[in-house]
Amino acid sequence: MKKSPVFLAILMIALVALPGFSQAKIKVLFMPGVTDPFYFTMEKGIRAAAAKAGVDLTVAEYPKAWGPEYQIPILQAAVARQKPDLLLIAPTSTDALKAPLKAIYDGGTEIITVDTFLGDGDYSKPSDYSFPLSYIGSDNELGGKQMAEHLAKLVGETGKVFCEATNPDTSSVQGRVKGFTAGVAEYPNMTLVGVEWCLDVQQKAQEQTLAALQKNKDIVGIFGTNVFSAQGAYQAVVNAGLTGAVKICSWDATKDLIGALKKGQVDLVLAQKPGEMGSLAVDWGVKYLKDKKNVKVPKKVIPGFEFFTRDNVDDPSMQQFIYQ
Amino acid sequence: MADTASSTAAPVPSPLVRAAARNWSALFLILLFVAFGFAAPNFLSIQNIQSVVHLQTVPFLLAASETFVIITGGIDLSIGFVMGLCSVSAAEIVQLLAAKGLSGGTAVALASIAVLLLSLLPGLVNGVVITRFKVPPFIATLGMWGMANGLALKLCDGFPVAGLPDFLPRLGNGYLFYALPGNFVSLFDKPAGFPDARIRELWRLIPFSLPFIVAVLGFLAFRLSRTPFGRHTYAIGGSMDAAVRSGIDVDRHLVKVYVLSSFLAGVGGVFNVFQTGIGNYTTFNASYEFFAIAAVVIGGASLSGGKGRIFGSAVGVLVLAFLENGLDISGVQPFYRYIAVGVLLVVAVVIDKLFPDLL
Numbered sequence: 001m002k003k004s005p006v007f008l009a010i011l012m013i014a015l016v017a018l019p020g021f022s023q024a025k026i027k028v029l030f031m032p033g034v035t036d037p038f039y040f041t042m043e044k045g046i047r048a049a050a051a052k053a054g055v056d057l058t059v060a061e062y063p064k065a066w067g068p069e070y071q072i073p074i075l076q077a078a079v080a081r082q083k084p085d086l087l088l089i090a091p092t093s094t095d096a097l098k099a100p101l102k103a104i105y106d107g108g109t110e111i112i113t114v115d116t117f118l119g120d121g122d123y124s125k126p127s128d129y130s131f132p133l134s135y136i137g138s139d140n141e142l143g144g145k146q147m148a149e150h151l152a153k154l155v156g157e158t159g160k161v162f163c164e165a166t167n168p169d170t171s172s173v174q175g176r177v178k179g180f181t182a183g184v185a186e187y188p189n190m191t192l193v194g195v196e197w198c199l200d201v202q203q204k205a206q207e208q209t210l211a212a213l214q215k216n217k218d219i220v221g222i223f224g225t226n227v228f229s230a231q232g233a234y235q236a237v238v239n240a241g242l243t244g245a246v247k248i249c250s251w252d253a254t255k256d257l258i259g260a261l262k263k264g265q266v267d268l269v270l271a272q273k274p275g276e277m278g279s280l281a282v283d284w285g286v287k288y289l290k291d292k293k294n295v296k297v298p299k300k301v302i303p304g305f306e307f308f309t310r311d312n313v314d315d316p317s318m319q320q321f322i323y324q
Numbered sequence: 325m326a327d328t329a330s331s332t333a334a335p336v337p338s339p340l341v342r343a344a345a346r347n348w349s350a351l352f353l354i355l356l357f358v359a360f361g362f363a364a365p366n367f368l369s370i371q372n373i374q375s376v377v378h379l380q381t382v383p384f385l386l387a388a389s390e391t392f393v394i395i396t397g398g399i400d401l402s403i404g405f406v407m408g409l410c411s412v413s414a415a416e417i418v419q420l421l422a423a424k425g426l427s428g429g430t431a432v433a434l435a436s437i438a439v440l441l442l443s444l445l446p447g448l449v450n451g452v453v454i455t456r457f458k459v460p461p462f463i464a465t466l467g468m469w470g471m472a473n474g475l476a477l478k479l480c481d482g483f484p485v486a487g488l489p490d491f492l493p494r495l496g497n498g499y500l501f502y503a504l505p506g507n508f509v510s511l512f513d514k515p516a517g518f519p520d521a522r523i524r525e526l527w528r529l530i531p532f533s534l535p536f537i538v539a540v541l542g543f544l545a546f547r548l549s550r551t552p553f554g555r556h557t558y559a560i561g562g563s564m565d566a567a568v569r570s571g572i573d574v575d576r577h578l579v580k581v582y583v584l585s586s587f588l589a590g591v592g593g594v595f596n597v598f599q600t601g602i603g604n605y606t607t608f609n610a611s612y613e614f615f616a617i618a619a620v621v622i623g624g625a626s627l628s629g630g631k632g633r634i635f636g637s638a639v640g641v642l643v644l645a646f647l648e649n650g651l652d653i654s655g656v657q658p659f660y661r662y663i664a665v666g667v668l669l670v671v672a673v674v675i676d677k678l679f680p681d682l683l
Contacts, residue, residue, distance in 0.1 A: 035477060035482045035608075036482060037482060037483045037484075040481065040482050040483070062482070064473070064608040065607070065608035065609045066609075196652075196658060197658050199609055200607050200609060201607055201609060201610045202600075202604060202607070202610075203379070203382070203610065204610075206379060207376075207379055207645075207648065207649065207652075208652060208658075210372075210375045210376070210379065210649075211372075211648075211649050211652040211653050212652075214365075214366045214367070214369065214371070214372040214375075214649075214653055215364075215365065215366065215652070215653045215655070217366065227484075228607065231484070231600075231602075235493075235599075235600055235601075238493060238497055239375060239378065239379070239497050240371070240375065241499075241526065241528055254483065254484065254486070255483070255486045255487065256484050256486035256602050259486050259487060263490065323483075324483070
């Protein structure tokens, strides 16, 4: 039988094109919270997981500063351009992002919030912010509490401690401060003498910590709630010549903070797992999109923490938790 | 200048009143010291005052660069990010050179020189864009503001640049004298093996940054008030036309002023590496340039040009710093402190407008 060339051509086109049609690639958009090492590390985890899952990943522009007024325009432009099936976002406000994200969700995009959340972060009960698939991030309150316990051990469970925080309207920071406050309250001989907000400006954190050290000359421990506040706090202690006399606990394991730990300027570093948060978000989101009926995504996924001390900072197994 | 032109109408005030009015911000600073001396425990301690002044080294440099620019009637919005760009570049170059096997000291020295040379560039671009293409300084330097920020973030990938030699922060935060009252005085560093537990008893006097900044500001004040460079700067701000008629090469001079401005930001960037021991990009909401402008205005300069002094700007930096520090130590909530700084800024300009004869 003589095959018609037209038939052959159609067959070939069909063979090439069909797989493409039948499995249109899942489009994933990652919307980070702000330009900082934490989200860069998260992006790496997302990229690796996305490559493995074979999805089409776009990373939105990193907002230069923290806040809905910076994040929302970038988010809306990126969503309009790509029309993603899955949006992974670190909302920069517990309230201001509710409406824009609801609109995106109603447009047919599934949403997972990473690192920070909407409302109180509980998407399991019905509310105006319960539409995201899941919150994947740290239990910041628990972390703050564990931080207080570690700091208590370092200072012998007595004395005044101080907390240098960043932005008062952000769920993760609120949680850390709340947990730390509650944690310190469990030690009768310890007092939390103040909480300051540096708005992510290191110089400000440094000035505020120095002022706190003047106000209370006998502060024995400081908790810095993120990269900028912890760096500013430990540098203030170095400036004041009090290295060793004031114990510093810091949140987020940047190279600088790990270096400071090795030099004895910082005494404890909590590492979140941004890379793992990112890859878990991709894994769960893609799993759900491929089989919406049967896959049930947990409303909260908590990857946990690692604590760096001078004793374990050189362990090979710990190196993976340094942000880079 | 404005004061000679308008003093004919009203009766001439006594020299004392004039001096007081001219230096109202310095008087305000003294008032702050008295008030917080009562309200804020330990505010007047030598350690607190030294720490605050030490931490203002970079703001001093930025306010100085803004002073020259504002006197010419211009503005430089790029200095905050140029400072961060220089901090990051210096740290990156130190890392590069150290990786090539150079000793820490040589690497730091070479990197500092390279970055100080590099820091001339943004100013040169600003100056040329402003004079040759007649772009308003606000826009030209706003462009550089974005470029410097982006470049700094690109260079460091959004991470502070760490892993530099240990001696940097020791030098940057060092003091000339360390003393245990009644026991000993040691120079340049605390005595080896001094126990951490007793560190609070140690007195540290005169941070290295103090003679450095006094020398830099002194030199700049001299240039501004006693040399043709300074006179031309005032002349251009007083009246551009008059400056042209009197034969000043205005374009050339303006380029020099913007180059000086970004050079001082570069010095700030290098100092920042010494102070923190890492290369820091300027975070977006640090707003260094706006606080520098605020300090210059509080120090008695006028944004319309022709007026301003290095001494005044330095006082402006101290007023802002001690106001924040004092309110903080007295236990005032952080958010009220931002309000206080805002109010003070407006008051400064109102004083300037209300009493032009005196100032």
